[in-house]
Amino acid sequence: MRLPHVQEWLAENPVDVLCLQETKLVDEKFPALALQELGYHVWYTGQKTYNGVALLSRLEGVDPVYDLPGVDAAQKRFLAVTINGVRVVNVYIPNGSSVGSDKYDYKLQWLEALQEFLADELTRHDKLALLGDYNIAPDDRDVHDPAAWADGVLVSEPERAAFGKLQQLGLSDAFRVGNDEAGWFSWWDYRQGAFRRNMGLRIDHILVTDALRGALQNCHIDKTPRAWERPSDHAPVIAEFSL
Numbered sequence: 001m002r003l004p005h006v007q008e009w010l011a012e013n014p015v016d017v018l019c020l021q022e023t024k025l026v027d028e029k030f031p032a033l034a035l036q037e038l039g040y041h042v043w044y045t046g047q048k049t050y051n052g053v054a055l056l057s058r059l060e061g062v063d064p065v066y067d068l069p070g071v072d073a074a075q076k077r078f079l080a081v082t083i084n085g086v087r088v089v090n091v092y093i094p095n096g097s098s099v100g101s102d103k104y105d106y107k108l109q110w111l112e113a114l115q116e117f118l119a120d121e122l123t124r125h126d127k128l129a130l131l132g133d134y135n136i137a138p139d140d141r142d143v144h145d146p147a148a149w150a151d152g153v154l155v156s157e158p159e160r161a162a163f164g165k166l167q168q169l170g171l172s173d174a175f176r177v178g179n180d181e182a183g184w185f186s187w188w189d190y191r192q193g194a195f196r197r198n199m200g201l202r203i204d205h206i207l208v209t210d211a212l213r214g215a216l217q218n219c220h221i222d223k224t225p226r227a228w229e230r231p232s233d234h235a236p237v238i239a240e241f242s243l
Helices: 003-012 032-036 102-121 157-168
Strands: 017-021 041-045 053-057 061-065 078-083 086-092 128-133 204-208 216-221 237-241
Touching (some): 003 017, 041 078, 053 078, 053 086, 102 128, 102 157, 204 216, 204 237
Antiparallel strands (some): 017 053, 041 053, 078 086, 128 204, 216 237
16 A cells, blocks of 8 residues: 555655565565566565565665564564675564553563574674664653653563663664654654654664664654655654765
8 A cells, every 4th residue: 555655755765775564465465576666676574464574675685584583483573684794684573562461471572582683693794783663662752751651562661671682782773873862753643643743752763783883874764754645654764874
């Protein structure tokens, strides 16, 4: 449904690599040809109705991994490809539903498996970027109303601690490298005029190794497509590097 949005956005923002989450398509129905016609190599893994991730690159890639070891392979939430010497890891981390639920426990297990995978990957890749919908707002600066969200899913201490453990592997939040301000968000609910009122959360992130942080030119959130007709409730996060 949102293929035209992707095509329009790429025409205005011809990025080298694009990571997509929640494609919600079985592989047989993924619009690979339409994206290849834009000049991209395409990798994707999906399922009907839920989840699904895809990765587009103007350069060729090698060593794709389509499933995160140690978690349910039926949920298509993970894709890693090496592009021009950079290990690009695209994730759609589980939402968690509500604190204490089975889905919340699964989210924490998934994050633990991701940490283990990355710890191994980092022994081989000094240039690594972890991109995607994390479904975690790292601290109160990333929440429009911290009191209203306190202790809830997306902001709970165990989730934030898991985010911190990813950073402890040697990964930096690219957006926060040059911006300490509160009030910058990447997701807004469809209800209550949340986007118009800027009632959002910053839950989409790009974490990078020191080798990429040193090459980082800027990182910003593009709110423009969130205002389009029938938009995604997320906005793109863009990082630029000099490599």
